[in-house]
Every structure is written in C-alpha cells, then in structure tokens.
Amino acid sequence: MKRRTFLMMAGGVAGGLVVAGCSSDNGTPATGGTGGGAPAGGSKVLSLYTSSPKDQYEPAVAAFKKSGYEVEVVSAGTGELIKRIQAEGANPLADVQWGGLGQSVAPALASFAEFVPADDASFLPDYQSKAGGDKRLVPFSIMLNSIMVNTKQTGGATVDGWASLLDPALKGKIAFADPAKSSSSLSQIVNMLHAMGNGNPEDGWAYVEKFAKQLDNKMQGSSSNVFNMVSTGEYAVGITNETNAVKYAAVQPEIKTVYPQEGTMVLADYVMLIKNGKNTDNGKAFINFLTGKDYQSKMEEYGLRTVRADVTQKNFPALDTLKVVAENKAWMDANGSKVKDRFMDLFTK
Structure with a gap:
C-alpha cells in the first residue's frame, strides 16, 4: 500500500x-x-x-x-x-x-x-x-461545487471542468479534503460520479479512480485547507464549494472560480x-x-x-446559466453510504 x-x-x-x-x-x-x-x-x-x-x-x-x-x-x-x-x-x-x-x-x-x-x-x-x-x-x-484555480500555478494547464483535472501537469497540485472529515468533499465525489457517469453514477467511478491518482497520495485534513492553500499558491487547484472560491476570486486577480462544464450539483x-x-x-x-x-x-x-x-x-451566477446535474436518488439510496469507503480504497490503491 x-x-x-x-x-x-x-x-x-x-x-x-x-x-x-x-x-x-x-x-x-x-x-x-x-x-x-x-x-x-x-x-x-x-x-x-x-x-x-x-x-x-x-x-x-x-x-x-x-x-x-x-x-x-x-x-x-x-x-x-x-x-x-x-x-x-x-x-x-x-x-x-x-x-x-x-x-x-x-x-x-x-x-x-x-x-x-x-x-x-x-x-x-x-x-x-x-x-x-x-x-x-x-x-x-444552497451550495454548488466548484473548482478554485490559482492561474499562476497551473503550469499552462487549462481548467474548465472535471475532465481537465486529469491533465498530467496538475498531478500533485490538486487540493482535496478527506471525505471522512469533510461533508463538502464527500459531496464533490458524488458530483463527479454523476457528472462523469452521464447520469449513471456507477459509470463515473472510472473517472474518480483517475482523479484519486492525480492527488499524488496527498489529501487535506479539512475543507478550509483547500481554499487557503490554493490562495497562497501552495496548490494550483482546489475542489471546493463556490462560497470559498467566489470570496477569494473577488480579492485575488489570480484566483478563478470554475463551474465544471460537465455539471455541478446544487445542494x-x-x-x-x-x-x-x-x-x-x-x-x-x-x-x-x-x-x-x-x-x-x-x-x-x-x-x-x-x-x-x-x-x-x-x-x-444564476443557476439557469450553469450546467446542473441532478442526483440519482435510487442509486444514492443503494450506494451512497459506500461512496466514502470506495473512494478511500482507490486513493490508497
């Protein structure tokens, strides 16, 4: 391991x-x-x-x-x-x-x-x-998931959605919180599964496995660490809710809020x-x-x-200007309690 x-x-x-x-x-x-x-x-x-x-x-x-x-x-x-x-x-x-x-x-x-x-x-x-x-x-x-980007630290990578996070230039540069401690982090995994599974969350696990490897064996102990470390330039990208990204983008020109083009969830x-x-x-x-x-x-x-x-x-931004993905309730009822452990298995694999 x-x-x-x-x-x-x-x-x-x-x-x-x-x-x-x-x-x-x-x-x-x-x-x-x-x-x-x-x-x-x-x-x-x-x-x-x-x-x-x-x-x-x-x-x-x-x-x-x-x-x-x-x-x-x-x-x-x-x-x-x-x-x-x-x-x-x-x-x-x-x-x-x-x-x-x-x-x-x-x-x-x-x-x-x-x-x-x-x-x-x-x-x-x-x-x-x-x-x-x-x-x-x-x-x-109401919370929306977003991607907080420090444009000075991306090494030329374009960040416009979930798929773009798999760019090799971003490996080890993505801040993501431990889903065992952060409810927002767990919701972000669920979001990825729905968006990248094209409506079938189970099909999204192939993407999530690749995303887990992009973290390069590093995970934050709290959701607050994510936006703080992107703000200071220690990480190029952070997976966070829009609250944090929008606040920093308002005062730091290098910070950009990205709503994933494949879809975000409204929670x-x-x-x-x-x-x-x-x-x-x-x-x-x-x-x-x-x-x-x-x-x-x-x-x-x-x-x-x-x-x-x-x-x-x-x-x-108004919700009708964003691509929003809906929760597959039947799948979540059957599988939601397993998401955290399944992600950790992939992270430690």
Whole structure:
C-alpha cells in the first residue's frame, strides 16, 4: 500500500475539536463547549456544534447574542461532529448541529428532531417542508461545487471542468479534503460520479479512480485547507464549494472560480436540532434566526447563497446559466453510504 499523507489545517481544527467559549453580553464566560449548563440565574444558553468556517459562524453567533443569548461553540469538521453526536446518544452535549450536507449527516439522523422553521413558507419551493424532504434537516443555504484555480500555478494547464483535472501537469497540485472529515468533499465525489457517469453514477467511478491518482497520495485534513492553500499558491487547484472560491476570486486577480462544464450539483447545507438537547427552545430560536429574512439578507457578505425566495443576491451566477446535474436518488439510496469507503480504497490503491 502506498504511503498516504494527510495535511492538517494549521490551528488544529481538522485534528480535533476547537472550542470557542463565546461570552454572554454581561461578560460571563461560557462553559467551554461541554454543553447544557446554563449560567446561574439564566436560561438563554445555547450549545452549538458547527462545521461552518469561522468567518461564517462568528458573525452569526455575535448577532444572535444581541438577543441576550449566551452561546458556546464547538467547531470541527462535519465528520468529527457527527461521530461525537452519535457517541453522545441520548445525552447530547449540544443543542444544534450547524453545517453538513445530506450524505455526511445521514449517519446521525436518528439524533435529530423534526423542526419546521417559522419562515419555511418563504423558502425557495424545493426547500420548503412541503417539498417532501426530511424535516430533521433544515436547509440553511444552497451550495454548488466548484473548482478554485490559482492561474499562476497551473503550469499552462487549462481548467474548465472535471475532465481537465486529469491533465498530467496538475498531478500533485490538486487540493482535496478527506471525505471522512469533510461533508463538502464527500459531496464533490458524488458530483463527479454523476457528472462523469452521464447520469449513471456507477459509470463515473472510472473517472474518480483517475482523479484519486492525480492527488499524488496527498489529501487535506479539512475543507478550509483547500481554499487557503490554493490562495497562497501552495496548490494550483482546489475542489471546493463556490462560497470559498467566489470570496477569494473577488480579492485575488489570480484566483478563478470554475463551474465544471460537465455539471455541478446544487445542494442544501443543513442546520439540525439535536434531539433531547438541554436547551431545545433556544436551539429552535437559533434555527429561526439563521433562516429568518434579516440574517439571510446579509448572507452574501459571507459568500453564502440564500435559501429564501424573498432575498435577492448579486454576486452568484444564476443557476439557469450553469450546467446542473441532478442526483440519482435510487442509486444514492443503494450506494451512497459506500461512496466514502470506495473512494478511500482507490486513493490508497
């Protein structure tokens, strides 16, 4: 077996859990992420698990605290947090899990409670509860997969889609996160399978095997590492969601956002109410805040697509201008849980 190299994000988020104890407005420190314990004389405490990047979750937490809440944050990759939620079982230490795509949060579905947010009727039609989705998964934003390119580092290779990533000039220059830790990375593999399989994901594995070899035995320990390392020029290309690529492209002329010409998938990023949480009402209030019009109207500042129909955004290309591939639900139901392990087999082969 070939030796694998996992590059961990500076600061340790990928290697473990980062606890951010956010003070309440009166200066009382939070309990350090252990969850559940409201301060003396207070009941407006929220324990939050999040895999959202720091520059996204910190403004949201700060705004929510203005309503008098004390918030304690545990930040880590989706995979790590899902394992923690599963391990905690019927005695959860958090009230809300913020961040995660469907396939990555599926192992912990039994740990989430159904909740329809107050403004559900204002969501885009496909994301309203009446659309038939699992009510344990509340859509917070819409995500598209993209390719982030540092044009100074490509060695002359043209990057315009999934197939172009197989250019020999790019071997070892592609940043990609460990799908065991990153929900976005897992979604990107699923996207490749659908796009390169021409509607039959099983046929896409031939491409994915070649892509895995292009990584040259290197994989990032977190999704944050991907866009950071492309931005600094350590890698020429990164597979990431459009949020990150668009933000960097806006301030760095050498950064380009590419939507794969073979097709990208449109996915919901979810926020979940944890069943039997110690502060359930506060968890519901936080989800209503995240999906409310006031906060959703500001999401473009953080590079996020809104899930609401009544919020206008300017900096993202309209979906009807991109080639979008749909999920083969029958195939995913039968094979989705195997994608991560099958990819790792190819990566280590």
